[in-house]
Amino acid sequence: MQVQQELSKDLIRRCQTGDRSAFSELVGQLMRPAYFQALALLGNEDDAREVSQETFARVWRSIGQYDAAQPFYPWFYTVLRNLAMNALRSRRRHPQVGGDFADAWLETAADQAGREPEQELRRQQQVARVNAALMLLSVSDREIISLKDMHDYAYKDIADLLGIPIGTVMSRLYTARSRLRSLLEEDGDEQP
Structure with a gap:
């Protein structure tokens, strides 16, 4: 994307x-x-x-x-x-997200083909857990994860967009992913 x-x-x-x-x-x-x-x-x-x-x-x-x-x-x-x-x-309110946020990240065309109702239910549950975990992250963590993992920007492009060095991008991304992983593990979910 x-x-x-x-x-x-x-x-x-x-x-x-x-x-x-x-x-x-x-x-x-x-x-x-x-x-x-x-x-x-x-x-x-x-x-x-x-x-x-x-x-x-x-x-x-x-x-x-x-x-x-x-x-x-x-x-x-x-x-x-x-x-x-x-x-x-x-x-000044706690944001709530609809399914599209994590759904866009987790969904692929291959996933859609021939999915059974039980598989679709599991996918929807996974989307809900990932959405909930993402919303517990700070805005800056969500932003860096979104730019890299959802929109597939290169580190240099993210650095240019945010006006920060590439090393800072890598560090922030590592930290944000670690926080997300911890939240998902607390919830009993596996990394998406």
């Missing part, structure tokens, strides 16, 4: 000139990854939809300020991340 790090420069340039069809194309390319990353940060489907939509509105209003010499997605992700963090601070 990794987003192309370098979107077409022509597409971005057209967006900067106010071309609504180009922006529509950009939204089409980024809508799904933006939603799932917001979901990873916020842990709530409604909040994730709201933040991802607000991100596109903000990007449209400020795309003229974007420096086309820089990669686009890190700039876009910064807007999304800042809005998600603001939403977490302002709502």
